[in-house]
Amino acid sequence: MKRALAIAVALCTLGIVGFSQITSITGDWSFTLGVLASPAAKSSVLNLKTNIGGWDITSKTSFGDTDQVTSGTQFGFTEQAFGIKGAFGPLTIDGSMAFNAGVTKIRCWGCVDGVDVPTDYTVTPPAYKSASVATAFDFAGVNIGLKVQHWAYPYECPWGCLPTQTESHMLYTFTLGVAPIDLAVTFEDCCTGIEFGDVTLTMTGVGLCCGITFDMELYFTKAGFDYVSFDVVNFFEWCCGISFDLNVTFGVDYKEVTLKPKFAGFGEACVTLYADILGEDVFQFAGLKIYGFKLSCSWGDCGLLEFGTLLAEPPYEDCSYPSWYIPFYYYGDEYVTIKFCGAGCCGGQYTVTMTAWFDIGGTGLFDLSTFRGSASIPVMSNLNATISWVLPLTPGGTTTLDLGWKFTF
DSSP states (O other): OHHHHHHHHHHHHHHHOOGGGOOOOEEEEEEEEEOSSSOEEEEEEEEEEEEETTEEEEEEEEEEESBSSSTTSOEEEEEEEEEEEEEETTEEEEEEEEEESSOOEEEEEEEETTEEEEEEEEOOSSEEEEEEEEEEEEETTEEEEEEEEEEETTOSSSOSSOTTOOSEEEEEEEEEEETTEEEEEEEEESSSOEEEEEEEEEEEEEEOSTTOEEEEEEEEETTEEEEEEEEEEEEEEOSTTEEEEEEEEEESSOEEEEEEEEETTSOEEEEEEEEEEOSSSTTOOOOEEEEEEEEEEEETTTEEEEEEEEOSOOOOBTTBOOGGGHHHHHHOSEEEEEEEEEEOBTBSEEEEEEEEEEOTTOSSGGGEEEEEEEEEEEEETTEEEEEEEEEEOSTTOOOEEEEEEEEEO
16 A cells, blocks of 8 residues: 555656646745854755646755754755645545655654653665645535545654554545534554544534534544534624634643633734633533633734733643643743734835743843744845844853745746
8 A cells, every 4th residue: 555655646746747748837945044153054945836737746845954863963955745736527636745855863752651752763865755645525515535644664753653563654534524514534554454543523603693603623532532622703792892702622631711802993812821620520610720821912914912921830741731831841931922014125025023031030131031033024026035033131042043035936
């Protein structure tokens, strides 16, 4: 099956692409250079796209760290990927394939006895990494889809099979959609036979009453129930054009509640609480244990002002923290972010993002620990200059400044 999948994608990509039929090629090239201390190239990506007979053919060429264990020591050709997308009768086809072009060492993190530990691998390029083929079609209002993915060992991180399985991993995803319900079921094969993976059931735009609608997502694995999430639009209206949306997520051992106020005519504000609901079961409410919160206000196309505060460290379970906590884990206890944009002098739009991190009880002025930021500025209609920086305000930090560009053609 592995060879059949690889050959199918390769033949589709190479067979359909006849160079004599190519009429136009579009794409972009981005490059990033670290300019402080020892100036060195950090990354470069070239994307190409053409259309032949209604089929989109894409190529992605990537340069970066070839030794990913000792990051920043070796720069070179890292990956070559190809893609094809189009229609074959009533079926839509979307295929891709990736190859290791020059990486010699990779590092993957995995859960071992409740601790997230790294595993380093030495690999020999060039080598096949992964491939996928997806197809879907609509019949009488029913959308049916199938996606097959394959990874060669050890290029899926973390590795999706048992630690002793070193040959390949295949994942089959079946989807079925009838508005407003969508169902996704996965099966996987580690060269030992196909086994059940998980089930995701979603409902979208279900009306309750008085203009209130909700979305629901229910997720099961082989171990049983994992989580159920509810998004309620227009949960209630207060006055003066102020209304609220609500999200509640119930996990096996956590609950998260998000209340999002909306102000008509004044952009949009959002209050997010990172909390557990106290109670003996899912349906009992006995209070909240709040770990942190975020307040954000957006306006225009990209204006954003956001405040975040950590009150307590959340539980470390299944070798991971909640995703919202990761920036706090690395950068500090509080932050303020501002983002804005505007029309560039040469066409296009500039964007600027700046974040100040605070380490409560730290040694910095006003507890400031780090300034981080990035900007993209149009130089020409098809060329943007990029800059990003990290400025530590406490001893022991490393100042970085990266310059680059993105050229579109």
